[in-house]
Amino acid sequence: MATATKTKPAPAAASRIKPESNGGTDWRAEVLEQEKKRVPSLVLQQQHLEKMDSLLPELDIPVREYGDLKRDGYVELYRLLFLIREVEARLTRLYRQGKIVGGVYLSKGTEAIAIGSGFSLKRGTDWLFPMHRDLGAHLAFGQRPFKLYAQYMGRAEGPTKGRDGNTHMSDRHLQIIGMISHLGSMIPVAVGAAIGSRLQGKNAVALTYIGDGGASIGDFHEGLNYAAVANAPFVLIVENNQYAYSTPIIAQYGAARIIDRAPGYGIPGEIVDGNNVFAVYETCKAAVDRARNGGGPTLIEAVTMRMRGHSEHDDHFYVPKELLAKWAERDPLPRAQRFLEETGYLKEKARLELEAKTVEYIEAEIALAEQSPVPSTDDLEESAFYSTHKKWRTD
Ligand SMILES: Cc1ncc(C[n+]2csc(CCOP(=O)(O)OP(=O)(O)O)c2C)c(N)n1
Numbered sequence: 001m002a003t004a005t006k007t008k009p010a011p012a013a014a015s016r017i018k019p020e021s022n023g024g025t026d027w028r029a030e031v032l033e034q035e036k037k038r039v040p041s042l043v044l045q046q047q048h049l050e051k052m053d054s055l056l057p058e059l060d061i062p063v064r065e066y067g068d069l070k071r072d073g074y075v076e077l078y079r080l081l082f083l084i085r086e087v088e089a090r091l092t093r094l095y096r097q098g099k100i101v102g103g104v105y106l107s108k109g110t111e112a113i114a115i116g117s118g119f120s121l122k123r124g125t126d127w128l129f130p131m132h133r134d135l136g137a138h139l140a141f142g143q144r145p146f147k148l149y150a151q152y153m154g155r156a157e158g159p160t161k162g163r164d165g166n167t168h169m170s171d172r173h174l175q176i177i178g179m180i181s182h183l184g185s186m187i188p189v190a191v192g193a194a195i196g197s198r199l200q201g202k203n204a205v206a207l208t209y210i211g212d213g214g215a216s217i218g219d220f221h222e223g224l225n226y227a228a229v230a231n232a233p234f235v236l237i238v239e240n241n242q243y244a245y246s247t248p249i250i251a252q253y254g255a256a257r258i259i260d261r262a263p264g265y266g267i268p269g270e271i272v273d274g275n276n277v278f279a280v281y282e283t284c285k286a287a288v289d290r291a292r293n294g295g296g297p298t299l300i301e302a303v304t305m306r307m308r309g310h311s312e313h314d315d316h317f318y319v320p321k322e323l324l325a326k327w328a329e330r331d332p333l334p335r336a337q338r339f340l341e342e343t344g345y346l347k348e349k350a351r352l353e354l355e356a357k358t359v360e361y362i363e364a365e366i367a368l369a370e371q372s373p374v375p376s377t378d379d380l381e382e383s384a385f386y387s388t389h390k391k392w393r394t395d
Pocket of ligand 1: 183212244310
């Protein structure tokens with residue numbers, strides 16, 4: 001009886017949505033028509049291309065000095081950029097050979113962001129919180145390719161000891177905290193690490209990342225707002241690679257730029273060419289130094305273009321070819337090569353030698369990972385419930 005009363009439509013509500021309520025026209029149909037006109041995929045693409053054109057970087061990296069970099073620094077950044085490109089190329093091959101456990105999320109075309117930022121941190125002091133596309137940051141912060149491959153193959157010598165074959169890898173010795181899958185959730189955790197380190201009297205900075213899509217999540221705002229209020233030694237990099245899976249940025253946020261939000265939190269916001277590894281380093285280093293010196297958090301927007309699918313199982317069909325072509329000309333690797341050639345920091349012969357040595361190193365690291373055993377079931381509880389397990393054990 002009670003249910004009959006509940007399901008009966010309320011007459012007042014029904015009359016509110018009658019066509020006559022808007023001068024006799026059916027406003028719902030009108031809104032639907034307007035929406036169809038406003039967001040068909042072609043219009044969306046056109047608007048997207050126009051929006052991104054305004055942020056398209058120059059073809060060549062401007063020849064000038066970048067921050068505190070010296071010759072060795074420029075060369076090391078190039079080596080790391082080449083390293084991650086090759087590490088990922090081989091990862092794709094292993095994936096296609098069926099040797100990888102789980103998915104592979106590549107950073108092709110956007111590697112300069114993870115490399116430049118990871119390199120700006122102080123090893124042994126700072127905290128790195130990489131996201132799914134920041135494999136390069138692990139490397140730039142001191143991780144070995146062997147560890148990454150062992151992780152992706154689900155081997156015992158991977159950072160999670162074979163319990164996960166994916167990007168969720170922490171390495172407490174290096175102060176790398178594995179990504180949290182739920183987008184945005186990493187931000188408050190990284191802010192907490194920054195504040196926690198300060199409470200422990202350590203002069204450490206925490207740096208993390210979020211995508212253009214993830215920047216729409218509530219945790220982004222809550223985490224950044226609290227970081228600002230607490231003056232946390234924290235740096236947040238938004239990797240604006242123009243697509244959140246298949247959603248273009250035009251359907252993701254209304255502001256011209258994501259860093260337009262920074263003044264709203266009362267913190268500095270910097271925009272940087274995400275395909276210029278030296279500029280990314282320079283911008284991140286300045287933000288990290290400011291944070292270390294008590295200057296609080298910075299929001300950095302690194303503009304780039306994801307040149308592969310969301311992951312290796314996605315063929316990227318939704319991205320206009322014309323957009324990819326424009327960004328292919330701005331590939332961070334040849335751009336950095338040309339810069340080094342022009343400045344004389346690394347001429348062709350030396351570069352080819354460096355590249356050959358790097359490829360050799362990667363092959364040896366893969367071989368080592370393949371020799372790593374699969375995890376044993378004997379220590380299954382170890383690491384998973386470490387502290388509670390130790391407390392509860394009586395034998
Ligand atoms: C809260 C939440 N929603 C959806 C997903 C599924 N998901 C994982 S990555 C991704 C795309 C994220 O896009 P963006 O933040 O722009 O980062 P990108 O992958 O482009 O680097 C989605 C939708 C998730 N992990 N968490």
